[in-house]
Amino acid sequence: xxxxxxxxxxxxxxxxxxxxxxWFTVRSLPDSETVWRRIERLIKxxxxxTCPQVxxxxxxxxxxxTHIKQFEKALLAHGIRATNPEFLLAxxxxxxxxxxxxxxxxxxxxADPYIVALAQMQEYVMVADEGKKxxxxxxxxxxxxxxxxxxxxxxxMQEAQDGETQEEKRG
Amino acid sequence: xxxxPVNGRVLEWARQTRGLKLAPAAELLxxxxxxxxxxxxxxxxxxxxxxxxxxxxxxxxxxxxxxxEPLPPVKRPTDHRSRxxxxxxxxxxxxxxxxxxxxxxxxxxxxxxxxRIIPKLRIGRAKLxxxxxKVAARERVRFGVSFAQQRSWxxxxxxxxxxxxxxxxxxxxxxxxxxxxxxxxxxxxDEEFAAICVNDLEPTDGAKIFTLLHExxxxxxxxxxxxxxxxxxxxxxxxxxxxxxxxxxKANLLEAVSEVVPDRDAASPYDFSDSHVKRLSGIFRVSNRxxxxxxxxxxxxxxxxxxxxxxxxxxxxxxxxKPQSNNKxxxxxxxxxxxxxxxxxxAHTVLEAVRLNAINSFDASELIGLQPSTFPKVExxxxx
Numbered sequence: 001x002x003x004x005x006x007x008x009x010x011x012x013x014x015x016x017x018x019x020x021x022x023w024f025t026v027r028s029l030p031d032s033e034t035v036w037r038r039i040e041r042l043i044k045x046x047x048x049x050t051c052p053q054v055x056x057x058x059x060x061x062x063x064x065x066t067h068i069k070q071f072e073k074a075l076l077a078h079g080i081r082a083t084n085p086e087f088l089l090a091x092x093x094x095x096x097x098x099x100x101x102x103x104x105x106x107x108x109x110x111a112d113p114y115i116v117a118l119a120q121m122q123e124y125v126m127v128a129d130e131g132k133k134x135x136x137x138x139x140x141x142x143x144x145x146x147x148x149x150x151x152x153x154x155x156x157m158q159e160a161q162d163g164e165t166q167e168e169k170r171g
Numbered sequence: 172x173x174x175x176p177v178n179g180r181v182l183e184w185a186r187q188t189r190g191l192k193l194a195p196a197a198e199l200l201x202x203x204x205x206x207x208x209x210x211x212x213x214x215x216x217x218x219x220x221x222x223x224x225x226x227x228x229x230x231x232x233x234x235x236x237x238x239x240e241p242l243p244p245v246k247r248p249t250d251h252r253s254r255x256x257x258x259x260x261x262x263x264x265x266x267x268x269x270x271x272x273x274x275x276x277x278x279x280x281x282x283x284x285x286x287r288i289i290p291k292l293r294i295g296r297a298k299l300x301x302x303x304x305k306v307a308a309r310e311r312v313r314f315g316v317s318f319a320q321q322r323s324w325x326x327x328x329x330x331x332x333x334x335x336x337x338x339x340x341x342x343x344x345x346x347x348x349x350x351x352x353x354x355x356x357x358x359x360x361d362e363e364f365a366a367i368c369v370n371d372l373e374p375t376d377g378a379k380i381f382t383l384l385h386e387x388x389x390x391x392x393x394x395x396x397x398x399x400x401x402x403x404x405x406x407x408x409x410x411x412x413x414x415x416x417x418x419x420x421k422a423n424l425l426e427a428v429s430e431v432v433p434d435r436d437a438a439s440p441y442d443f444s445d446s447h448v449k450r451l452s453g454i455f456r457v458s459n460r461x462x463x464x465x466x467x468x469x470x471x472x473x474x475x476x477x478x479x480x481x482x483x484x485x486x487x488x489x490x491x492x493k494p495q496s497n498n499k500x501x502x503x504x505x506x507x508x509x510x511x512x513x514x515x516x517x518a519h520t521v522l523e524a525v526r527l528n529a530i531n532s533f534d535a536s537e538l539i540g541l542q543p544s545t546f547p548k549v550e551x552x553x554x555x
Contacts, residue, residue, distance in 0.1 A: 024531035057533045060542050083219055085175045092177075092237025099242055102234060105188060106273055107266050108537060109226070109233040131529075133283035137276070 013163065014149075015047045017119040018075075018127045019139055020057040020111055022153040023050075025129040027063065029154065036067060038160040043071050049078040051118045053111035078122055090117035097145075100137040112139055119148050126150040175222060177237060179213035182225070184241030186211075189229045189262045199228045230266050248356055249396030251389075253403045258352040260397075267348035268356060268397075271368050274344065274517060274538060275360040277530075281520075282363070285529045289520060292342040292365050297391035303409050304468075306391065307416035313341075318423040322454060327376035330456035334380050338367065338387060339516035345383065347371040347512055354378075357386040357395040365390050371512075377458030384414035415465040418457045427454045428471060440473040448480060506548050509540045515553055522550055 029035050042048035055072060058064045068075070080087050094113040095102035102113045116139060119126040128139040129152050135141035143150035151159070186196045186207075197207040209215040217225070226233040235242075248268060250257065260268075282289040295313060297306045314337050324330040335345050343365045350356070350370040358366045367386040369379050382400070388410035389395050402408045428435065431450050435441045443451075443466055445459075452462040463480045466472035503511075510518055518539060525535045525546070532543040539549060 020533055021531055024533070025528075028528055060536060060544070061532050083173060085173050085219075088175060088219070088234075088237050089177075089239075091234045093239055095232065095234040096238035096240060096242065100276070102232065103273065104232055104235045104238070104242055105245060105269055106232050107230045107269065113234045131280070131284045134280050137280060 013045075013047060014125045014159075015049065015122070016042070016127050016156060017115055017122070017124040018048060018050045018054070018153075019115045019129075020054050021129040021139075022127045022156075023054070023058055023063060023068065024061070025153045026067075029157070035153075035157055038157055038164075039067075040071070042156075042160060043074050046074075046077070048075065049118070049122070049124065050075045051080075051111065051114045052076060052082045053109075053114040057111050078118065078124075080118060080121060087114075087117060087121065090121055093117075094120075094142065098136075098142040101139060101142055112142075115139070116142050116146070116148070119143070120146055124148075127153055127156050129153055174216040174218055175237065176216055177222065178239055178241075179211045181236060181238050181241050182217075183211040185225070185229055185231050185236055188265070189231060190260050190265055191229070191262070196229075200225060230262055247397075248358060249394065251396050251404050251407050252353060252399035252401065253407070254399045254401045260353075261351050263348070264350045264352060264356075264397075267346070267350060267368060268358075270348075271344075271346055271356075271358055271366045272360070274513075275358060275364045275366055277534070277538060278344075278364055278520065279360060281524050281529045285524075285527060288524050288527060288529055289364070290342040290516065292363055294341050294343065294365065294387075295391055296393065297388065297413070299392065299405065299409055303388070303412040304416040304421070306388075307413050308420065310387075310391070310413075311417055311420060318420065318426075321456060324456055327380065327456045331376040331380050331383075334383055335514065338383060339514060342516075343367055343387070343390065344517050344520075345369070345514040346517070347379070347514075352399075354398050354400050355382040355386045356397045357389045359390060359393065359395040362393075365395075375458055377452060377456065377461065380418065380456070381414050381458050381461045384417050385410045387417075388413035411464060412468060415457075415461045415468060418461055419455050419465040421469050423455075424451075424465060424469060424471070427451055428466075430454075440470060440476075442476070443472055443480075445480065505541065506545060506552050510549065510552050513539060518549055519553055522546060522553075 026032060026035055026039070039048065055068065055075070058068055091113040094116050095104050098113070103110055116126065118124065126139060126143050126148050128150055130138040130140065132140065135144070140150050191199070193207060194204050197204040200207065206215070210217055222236050223233060226236055278289050295310060316337060321330065324333055338345055346366060346368040348368055349372050350368070351372060353370060354373065355367065355369045367383060367390070369382045369386070373379050373382060385398060385400055389398065392406065394406055398407060398410070400407055400411055402411060428451065431447055432441065432443070448459050448462050452459045455462065460481050463477045467474065467476040521535050521538045524530045525532055536543050541549065
């Protein structure tokens with residue numbers, strides 16, 4: 001698996017897998033209107049994806065109705081079905097290797113191993129906002145070990161803004 | 172639906188993680204033991220739907236069933252039980268232990284980012300060489316509850332709520348789960364976070380209060396674990412004596428005994444009747460069992476009194492099931508049930524963490540067991 005890096009003028013732009021935590025963080029960012037506009041643009045450009053398990057975690061929150069529902073199909077249009085055995089087994093490997101993040105002995109099944117599996121299989125950049133401490137229990141820790149670039153939603157917005165600036169310069 | 176090439180040994184691990192033998196597990200899954208054996212040996216590949224059903228019935232994470240290899244066994248809390256030949260732990264208990272441990276791990280995560288959200292653990296220490304009555308007196312001062320205050324509580328139900336609040340003021344998270352084969356358990360996480368879980372199936376509020384204090388003593392001893400309050404175990408015996416002395420200070424007991432049995436000969440132990448024990452336990456809002464133990468330990472009752480009295484109480488009573496009420500008002504709300512289960516400190520800490528963006532509302536809803544839309548009602552309940 002190749003590690004994705006920050007895009008330059010000569011590489012294909014990165015695509016991103018967004019975790020539940022980041023969708024919730026969007027709310028607390030300043031100028032959320034611009035943030036949502038950029039997110040919509042990334043979705044329409046087929047550069048922003050998530051997995052059904054993340055969508056399921058968002059369903060109980062108003063953010064789902066206001067922002068996610070309308071793009072649900074596009075967000076899941078990454079070509080991997082939720083019942084794909086290869087995808088499920090990849091989530092199983094991640095659960096095994098990162099049991100604390102995946103809550104492997106718990107009754108509940110968090111979306112974390114699924115979204116990491118998606119990022120790994122599709123070579124997406126991971127977007128997660130779970131804090132930077134005790135990372136062996138978080139997506140960031142798993143991504144570091146798997147060689148997946150992991151950024152926060154603020155960093156994603158910065159990259160999207162940089163992309164827009166470059167486009168403007170190119171006219 | 173597709174078949175998934177899972178590792179059969181992982182399915183076996185999942186079953187054993189939930190303390191299930193092959194036959195009961197097969198029954199739970201509505202399949203024969205031979206079929207389950209075939210899945211676990213890798214002879215047969217399950218469909219995704221079957222794996223989802225297994226995850227639901229075993230009450231275990233679905234992606235864990237998809238792991239390439241089983242996880243190493245995890246260290247369970249020390250089992251201090253000796254009654255009923257230490258019945259194997261049920262799924263309910265194992266899931267409760269997992270849930271409480273997971274909550275403490277999450278609080279440790281939050282504390283690492285935002286320490287002020289999580290209350291500091293403020294409990295003393297005790298050693299088995301110390302007199303449990305002395306430790307109890309010391310801890311009682313720390314809790315700052317007078318006998319008059321204890322007596323003013325309206326019955327054992329209110330006393331349970333008040334003692335729980337006092338416990339949570341010390342930074343101890345308290346839970347109530349249905350634990351069929353034990354009285355309660357305690358967990359100490361890195362000496363920084365502590366939790367007590369009381370068996371909600373215990374027959375009386377007095378018994379639940381006793382368990383709360385019994386488990387608190389386990390924390391003081393830094394010897395947390397699973398309890399059944401059997402006097403056969405040294406640690407359990409110590410915690411029983413602590414709990415009885417904590418809830419029934421000797422000076423106050425002497426006062427109450429003179430009230431209940433005024434014509435008693437104070438110079439020699441007295442053989443209190445069941446009704447005496449009941450009246451005394453009512454005064455202290457404790458269980459009859461705790462009172463009987465305390466009367467014997469203080470020398471007010473003769474040696475062997477506790478065993479003699481409680482022996483009869485140990486015979487299980489046939490309880491007629493209560494008729495189902497259709498009256499909506501008589502049923503506790505989902506919010507009341509959730510707050511009773513997770514405790515006010517847990518609920519308050521989670522809501523505060525959401526407010527300060529330390530966790531998101533999905534994680535909070537998992538930790539509270541309710542939808543985010545109910546959080547304002549939970550908050551209102553906590554203010555009551």
